[in-house]
Amino acid sequence: MANMAEIEWASLWERLEKSEKQLTEGNKVSRPKIQRIPAYMAEKPEFQRYYRPQVISLGEFHRNKETGQGELYKEAWAAMYIKHTNLKAVDLFEQLWRDKPKLYKLYDTDSDKVDSKSFIVDGCCVLELLEKSDREQELKISMDKLVRVHQDLLILDNQVPFKLLRLLCEDQERLQKCLCNFLQVHGIQTAPKLPRKRTENEEVKVTVDGDDDEDPVHLLDYLRKALLMRDQHTSNKDINNNEIKKGSLHLRKYRIGTIRELKAAGIRVTKNSHSNSMYPSFKDGILQLPELRVDGSTAHIFFNLVAYEMCPDFHNNFEISSFLVFMSSLIDQPEDVKELRMARIIINELANDKEVADLFNKMDTILVPETPLFAHIRDQIDLHFKSKRGRIKMLSWMREAYNTYFRSPWTIIALLAATLVLVFTSIQAWFAIHPKAS
Template sequence: MNSKEEYRAPQWLRQKWELLEETEKRLTRGVNIISWPKLQRIPHYMTERVEFRRYYEPQILSLGPFHLAKRELLQGTPYKVAWTAMYVKHTNQPVKDLFQRIHNHDLNLLKRSSEIYKDQAEYETARVYGELENLKDFLAWLLVLDGCSLLQLMEKSENLENIEQELWISIDKLVRVHQDVLILDNQIPFQVLRLLCNDEVRLEKCLHNFLQVHGIKTAPKLSEGNPIHLLDYLRKALLMRDLNTIHKEIEIKIDIQRRSLHLRRYRIGTIRELMAAGIRVRKHSHNSVYPTFKDGMLELPELIVDGSTAHIFLNLVAYEMCPTFRNQLEISSFLVFMSSLIDQPEDVKELRLAGIIINELASDKEVADLFNKMDSVLVPETPLFAHIRDQIHTHFESKRGKIKILTWMGEAYNTFFRSPWTVIALLAATLGLLLTFIQTWFAIHPTAS
C-alpha cells in the first residue's frame, strides 16, 4: 500500500474509534465514564465457580438479549406472550402504540444503554434469528414483550391466592420466574418499564410488589433517582438509609494509612463469641443493611432468609463488581460481615431469637451452610465495617477483665446448659459429689454411739 494512501478502516474498527471519541468527549465535559448506566454481563470470575453458577442462570424466563440463544428458556416465551396480552388488555394500550413509544423515544438502546449490550445483542440475535435488516426494530419489539410481561408479573404478584388464575402459571414455576428477574444479565433498562407503564402510581405499585415478594418492606421513591434496572432498584431499597447520615451519627474517623487494596475476608467474630464477651445484639429500627455498634450494643437489620436469598446477594455482589459501576461495595461488605457472624447453626439460632433472622428454610443449619458458602466473597475492607470492627475491638480492650469472666461463663453455659439433658447430667454429677463428700465426712468423723 502506498504510504500516501489513506487507510480505509473496516466497519468494526470505525465503531471502536467512535466509542473512544465519544468517551473522550465525555471526559472533556467532566462526565464520570466509570459509572455510565449500563446493562452488564456477570463477571466471568464469579460464574466460573460451579456452586454459584445456578444463581446466575435463568431457569424459565429470558429478559433482554443475553440469554436468547438458550433453548431451555424457550419455555418462558408463552408466558411472556400471555402476560403481554393481559397487560395490553387491562391497561387499554394498543401494542402498536407501545412499540412506537419504545422505537421512537430517544432511548438510543444501541449506544447510550451500553456498547456491551449492543455488541452482545447483535451476536445473540444473529445466532438465533439470522441476519436482521434492522436490529433496532427487533430490540424494540423484544423490550416491549419483556417489559409488558414484567409489569404484568409484578402487578399481579400481590395476590398469591389467585396467582395461578391471574397469570396462568403454577406456584413452583412462579418462584423460579421471580428468581430469574433477580439475575444481573437478565435485566432490561428501567426506563423501558417507565415508558410502557406511563402511569407513575401503577409503576410504584408494581415496584412495591416486587420488593414485597423478596421480603423488603420499604421502597425508595422514584423521584429520588432513576434506577438502572430492577436489580439496581432492589439495591437502592436495601441501602435506604443515607450513608452520610450514618457517618455523622457515629462520627467515623478513617485512618487513611490503614486502608488496603488487598482482598480479604475480614473477621469480627461469630455472634456467640461476641455475646459471650458481653456484647448485646438486637434488631435495628431503620430499613437498611447498615449495622451500627454503640455502648456494647450491636444493631443489625432484619433479614428474611429463603430460597431467593442467595440469588439476591450473589447477583448484587456481581453487580457491585462490574467495572463500570462506581460504588462503595456496601452489599458485598454486608455479606462478608454477616458471614463472619455466622459459622454454626447455633449462631443462626441466636440471631433468630433476637428477631434479626427470619428463617424460612428448613433448618438453622441450612442458613449457616448458605452463609458459609457465600463466605468466599472477597472485597477490600470498607470504612464503615472497618470502623465497627475497631469499635468492637476497643470495647474488648476497655472491658478485658470482665470479658474474660463473661467468656468463661458463656463457654460454661454453652457446655453445660445447651440442652435439658446436659443440665440433668450436671445436677446428677453435683449430687453424686455431694453425697460422696457427706459419706467421707461421716467416715472420718463418726458420731458417738
C-alpha cells in the same frame, strides 16, 4: 537512525496518549449499563444456579435461551398487558423506533441487531407480571413456576432497562404499584418513591452510588435502593475518620468472630429497630443487626447484588457485599443461626438453620475492599475486648462452668454428689488429725 527512533517514539507516545484518554473517559461517573455477570463469579459451579434464568429470558444476553413454554408465557403476558391498558401498537413501534438507539446503549454489548418487537414483548411481559405478581390463576401459571419467574427477574444480566418500563407505563401511580409488588414478593415492605418523569432534554444528575432524584437502572438496582433506603451518612455520622486505621488495599474478609464467640465474650446481639437499614452498629457492648428474612429467593438476591456491585462501571461503596462478608464472619455453624433466630434478627423460612449457615458459608469467597463503616465496627469490638478483658475471662469461665456442670439435671446431681463426698472426706480427715478426747 535518529529519524527512525523519533518516528517510533512518536508512534508510541500517540498510543500512550490514546490509552490515557480512553482510561479517563472510562472512569467518568455514568449510569451503569446492563451487562454480563463477571466471569470469575459466573463460572463458579456453586454460583451458576443463581445466574441462569429458569423460565423466562429477558434482554440481550439470554435472548432465545428459554424453553418454548417460557416464550409462550412472555408473549401471553405481553398480550394481556397491551389489552387491558389499551396500548396502541402503532404508537408503541413509533416511540420505540425513535428511542431504540438510546435503549440499546443501556446494554454493555457491541451488537446492533435489536428487534423492536423484542423490546415490546419483554417490557410488557415484565409489567404484567409485576401488576399481577401473586395471582397465578390470572397469569395462567402454576405457583412453583411463578416463584421461579420472580427469581429470574433478579438476575443481573436478565434485566430490561427501567427506561423501557417508563415508556410502556406512563401512569406514575401504576408503575409505582408494580414496583411495590416486586419488592413485596421478596419480603421488602417499604419502597423508594419514584422521581417525577423527566422531559426529553432534561439533564439527569448522576452521582456515585445513585441518587434519590434519578430513576433506577433496572429492577435489581431498584431493589438495592430499597435495601439501602436509610441515609448512609446517618450510620456513619459518629465515625471519626481520623480514628480509623488505614486499611490494606488488598481485598479481604472481615474477621470479627462468630455469634457464639461474641456472646461468650459478653457482647449482646440485638435487632436494629431501623428494619429498612442494612447497616449494623456497635455501642457499649451491644451489636445491633438488621432484621433479615431468609427464604428461597434470598441467595438469588444477594449473589446478583454482589455481582452488580462488582461491575466496573458501577461506582458504589460495596454496601451489600460488605454486609454479606460481615454476616458470613458472624455465621459459621447452625448454632450461630439459632442465636440470631432467637434474637429475631433472622427470620428463617428455609427447612432448617443448617441451610442458612450453608448459604453464608458460600459467601466466604466474597472479597471486597474494607469500608470505613465495617472497619469502625471491627475496631470498636476490638477496643471492647481490650477494655473488658478481665471481666470477659470471668464471664467466659462462668459460662463454661455453667455449660459443663448445669446443662442437665444429671450433671447437677453428679456435682452435688461430688461436693458431698468432698465435704465428708474433709470432715473425716479433720477428725483423724484431731481425735476426740476419751
